[in-house]
Amino acid sequence: MRRRRRSGNLRYTPELKKAVWDKYKRGDSLWSIARSLETTSSSVYGLLSKTGGIRPPERKRSKLELTLSEREEISRGLAQDLSMRAIADGLDRAPSTVCREINRNGGRKKYRATQADKATWNRAKRAKTCKLANNPKLIPIIEKKLRKRWSPEQIAGWLKRTHPNDKSYHVSHETIYQSLFIQARGVLKKELQQFLKSKRSIRRSKHSTLKNDGLGQITNTVSIRERPASVEDRAVPGHWEGDLIAGSNYSFIATLVERHTRYVMLAKVKNKETKTVINALIKQSKKLPAELYKSLT
Numbered sequence: 001m002r003r004r005r006r007s008g009n010l011r012y013t014p015e016l017k018k019a020v021w022d023k024y025k026r027g028d029s030l031w032s033i034a035r036s037l038e039t040t041s042s043s044v045y046g047l048l049s050k051t052g053g054i055r056p057p058e059r060k061r062s063k064l065e066l067t068l069s070e071r072e073e074i075s076r077g078l079a080q081d082l083s084m085r086a087i088a089d090g091l092d093r094a095p096s097t098v099c100r101e102i103n104r105n106g107g108r109k110k111y112r113a114t115q116a117d118k119a120t121w122n123r124a125k126r127a128k129t130c131k132l133a134n135n136p137k138l139i140p141i142i143e144k145k146l147r148k149r150w151s152p153e154q155i156a157g158w159l160k161r162t163h164p165n166d167k168s169y170h171v172s173h174e175t176i177y178q179s180l181f182i183q184a185r186g187v188l189k190k191e192l193q194q195f196l197k198s199k200r201s202i203r204r205s206k207h208s209t210l211k212n213d214g215l216g217q218i219t220n221t222v223s224i225r226e227r228p229a230s231v232e233d234r235a236v237p238g239h240w241e242g243d244l245i246a247g248s249n250y251s252f253i254a255t256l257v258e259r260h261t262r263y264v265m266l267a268k269v270k271n272k273e274t275k276t277v278i279n280a281l282i283k284q285s286k287k288l289p290a291e292l293y294k295s296l297t
Helices: 014-026 028-037 041-049 068-079 086-093 093-102 113-123 138-147 152-162 173-181 190-195 274-285 290-296
Strands: 240-246 252-257 263-267
Touching: 014 041, 028 041, 068 093, 068 113, 086 093, 086 290, 093 113, 113 152, 113 263, 138 152, 138 190, 152 173, 173 190, 263 274
Parallel strands: none
Antiparallel strands: 240 252, 252 263
8 A cells, every 4th residue: 555645844825724724613633634635733733823723814905905907007107107196087096095005116117016016915914913912901900810710701701891881991702812822912921821721722623523533432332322121121130331430640440330230340450451451350250259250251
């Protein structure tokens, strides 16, 4: 069988990034996403961790912004040595809009439509300040509540109840989460993440589960709902139920209960591995009375 090539140097195109975020929002694990892309989970984590596991909003151009075709008209007007007012009249734009556009992108002699359009798109990438950055009085209050292990939902609700008429104290729990996980905002310290209940380094989807990867499940099993009626009423001896009890400091006890007599058998085991548990129960079962041992075997 040919081994799949797994590379951590995957180039994430806009389409590929969208696919990764869609899978992550759906609840797929990093491992399953990486497997579908034939890359490593650390590569996927590197992409998601840049924004703390929070999907960045899709970038869109403002409807008020000059389009590329309008910029080309400006470039042609400059080549014909038209005045800014004449160019603005041809575009049905304000002369001040055309003037700012030309001065911002090299002036009359150096203005180029494509370069101006690209530069405008790049300038729009500048990080926008969040509400907490503009409201420094909220930061120590939120930090204090987080250290007391309050959830962002509890903090947001408490602020609204405590200051119902002062909207400067109103902040959504999502803003608190984003300020924690997107460190580029420079508002809440990363160390405060340890006080969250989840203790994750990035946010996870509410649909997240490991069951889709086959984890958290016992394979090739028969459901307890399929056991015969004779087992349910405990009328027939010889039916046993097993379980494993986990205690502190990695201590484990295997149990077997005979459903008819309620006879209980306990066996201390070193770990929870299947082989260890089975061997311990076999050894313990040999100490049973002959009648019960026969029903067990």
